[in-house]
Amino acid sequence: MKPKKKSEFSKLPSGDKTLLIIAYVILALFLIAIILPVIYIILASFIDPITLQNNGLTFDFSKWTLTAYERVLSNGQIWVGFKNALIYSVLFTIISVVVTLLAAYPMSRADFKGRGFFNTIFVITMFFGGGLIPTYLLISNLGMLDTIWAILIPGAFSVWNMIIARTYYMGIPRDLQEAAEIDGATEMIYFFRILLPVCTPIIATISMWQFVGMWNSYFDAMIYLNSASKQPLQLVLRAILIQSQPDPGMVSDMQSTAARAQLAELLKYATIIISSLPLMIMYPFFQKYFDSGIMAGAVKG
Amino acid sequence: MKNNPDSVAAGSSGNSKMHNALVYFRQHWQLYVIFMLPAFLLTIIFRYIPMGGIAIAFTEYNPIRGILGSEWVGFEHFQRFLSSPDFLRYLVNTLKLSVFGLLWGFPAPILLAFLLNRIMSAKTKQKIQLVLYMPNFISVIVLCGIVRILLAPTGMLNMLLGTSYNFMTMPSAFRTIYIASGIWQGAGWASIIYTAALSNASKELKEAAVIDGANIIQQIQAVEWPAIKDTVLIQFIMSVGNIMSVGFEKAYALQTDLNLNASEIISTYVYKKGLLDGDYGFSTAVGLFNTVINVILLVTMNTLVKKMNDGKGI
Numbered sequence: 001m002k003p004k005k006k007s008e009f010s011k012l013p014s015g016d017k018t019l020l021i022i023a024y025v026i027l028a029l030f031l032i033a034i035i036l037p038v039i040y041i042i043l044a045s046f047i048d049p050i051t052l053q054n055n056g057l058t059f060d061f062s063k064w065t066l067t068a069y070e071r072v073l074s075n076g077q078i079w080v081g082f083k084n085a086l087i088y089s090v091l092f093t094i095i096s097v098v099v100t101l102l103a104a105y106p107m108s109r110a111d112f113k114g115r116g117f118f119n120t121i122f123v124i125t126m127f128f129g130g131g132l133i134p135t136y137l138l139i140s141n142l143g144m145l146d147t148i149w150a151i152l153i154p155g156a157f158s159v160w161n162m163i164i165a166r167t168y169y170m171g172i173p174r175d176l177q178e179a180a181e182i183d184g185a186t187e188m189i190y191f192f193r194i195l196l197p198v199c200t201p202i203i204a205t206i207s208m209w210q211f212v213g214m215w216n217s218y219f220d221a222m223i224y225l226n227s228a229s230k231q232p233l234q235l236v237l238r239a240i241l242i243q244s245q246p247d248p249g250m251v252s253d254m255q256s257t258a259a260r261a262q263l264a265e266l267l268k269y270a271t272i273i274i275s276s277l278p279l280m281i282m283y284p285f286f287q288k289y290f291d292s293g294i295m296a297g298a299v300k301g
Numbered sequence: 302m303k304n305n306p307d308s309v310a311a312g313s314s315g316n317s318k319m320h321n322a323l324v325y326f327r328q329h330w331q332l333y334v335i336f337m338l339p340a341f342l343l344t345i346i347f348r349y350i351p352m353g354g355i356a357i358a359f360t361e362y363n364p365i366r367g368i369l370g371s372e373w374v375g376f377e378h379f380q381r382f383l384s385s386p387d388f389l390r391y392l393v394n395t396l397k398l399s400v401f402g403l404l405w406g407f408p409a410p411i412l413l414a415f416l417l418n419r420i421m422s423a424k425t426k427q428k429i430q431l432v433l434y435m436p437n438f439i440s441v442i443v444l445c446g447i448v449r450i451l452l453a454p455t456g457m458l459n460m461l462l463g464t465s466y467n468f469m470t471m472p473s474a475f476r477t478i479y480i481a482s483g484i485w486q487g488a489g490w491a492s493i494i495y496t497a498a499l500s501n502a503s504k505e506l507k508e509a510a511v512i513d514g515a516n517i518i519q520q521i522q523a524v525e526w527p528a529i530k531d532t533v534l535i536q537f538i539m540s541v542g543n544i545m546s547v548g549f550e551k552a553y554a555l556q557t558d559l560n561l562n563a564s565e566i567i568s569t570y571v572y573k574k575g576l577l578d579g580d581y582g583f584s585t586a587v588g589l590f591n592t593v594i595n596v597i598l599l600v601t602m603n604t605l606v607k608k609m610n611d612g613k614g615i
Binding site (some may be wrong): 013016017019020023026027030031033034035036040041044099103105106109113115118121125127131133135136138139154155156157162186187188212215218234237241242268271275276283284290 | 322325326329332333335337339340344348349351352354355364412415416419420429430433434435436438440442446447450451457468488493518546550571575576584588591599
């Protein structure tokens, strides 16, 4: 592999060589800019807070400690956050994907009466809405405040994803549908037995977006949920990372305020690592769906 | 439908049109009741009913008395915020954040796609992409947590610079932090669409260009740029249309008491005024103002595209 690349490179005109080298350098700098902070956070998460504050990173392993990880992992609140985030993300993904895939089917059929009407109704909501307060008051009037439904239901139907799924359906050869109709198959049987099985790439893509989106968001949970027991991970993280107010149980055994503040700082590093780990592990498995989803979206444009 | 004996037998009178519709509905009721109804109900309840709630913007809203029972004040809220110097600052903050964000953030993924396209080995390219896309999967909260740590007086950036600035409390640093972290997180992910467009550029065309002795600049001019031009245009227009919808989540998570001068934007202001202070009418009015500007921008951009694109809008 390598020698071949080398010869390809050496065949290039010298102007191209310079350009290529510049291109590789810029790309390398960008990669370093992504990786460097990540490595810094990983290393810092193992270092004693006082040492870190005074001397920065050190490879004197006697100063390394697992205290932060022990404290974060033994704290109940972060596990509650993980559990809630998982429940919300899984349920939201299921509800959202089902509603969206169903709606996309009639919208993909040219003979569907009322297609223009529904299309207008849906597309308007992409550009215009009631805004924060009217939506909040509606949720409140429906008695959904501080319930899981406020997180799962209002945003379940995504017009954008519906358009993407519809575009994908429309790319499925018509003969499949005609064959199904001759067999006397109903809409339901055609949809579930014939259409959906050939649409797995787009289903996986939309599911991934919805799951990651719910897992990583905090706004809806912040305004609709009050109980500590219902908080998803991102709100627990917000208390630790943004407000610097970790759950008192994590730091209360420290004698002085200063020591508590120092520990609260160290906890941030470990919290970042622990909370990002699940998605970072899952992420490479998503990779094969990236392109298909993006391209499906691009077709529409 | 075509082979339906009923519709063949039916004449062209209005009555039979009704009849046809009924027959169609009886045959295809599943499309409406099972496929369409859930999405339709969700849209009506959670998107259209709140639009009716916009009337709150014209009242001194009292939650106990409801919209109709609250005092009607007309455009008083609009007059109040449009004449307030604070609001003007928030509007300017919002615009600066998105305009500068677009200026810096828009070219970054295009550049990345061109750079990636120059990597010859497919395996290396895939590994680089894995790193480039990774930040997209970090949550806003974790991103802002990392930013706060790195920019703290004893953080990594100050260590590298040999200084001890507290960047998070400097209003002058806020926009740079917001935009740079946005590029850090999003540029790789946003480059996917251009990378895909580039790889769609005909391989033969490119090989022919290489055989003809075209250098890299000429290849870009003749093959690569034409392949992504349309995508770039569409993406640009969509970004301009979204210029007033700066996300709440990140701005709010990067705010500190001391950088509010630059970091208070319309969406965070709407949240604070409405949900924290309970000034529902005023907050709804500000939100409505923002939405209306956004719609005007979108319609304008769409008209422009239609003109340039022979009548085809987005």
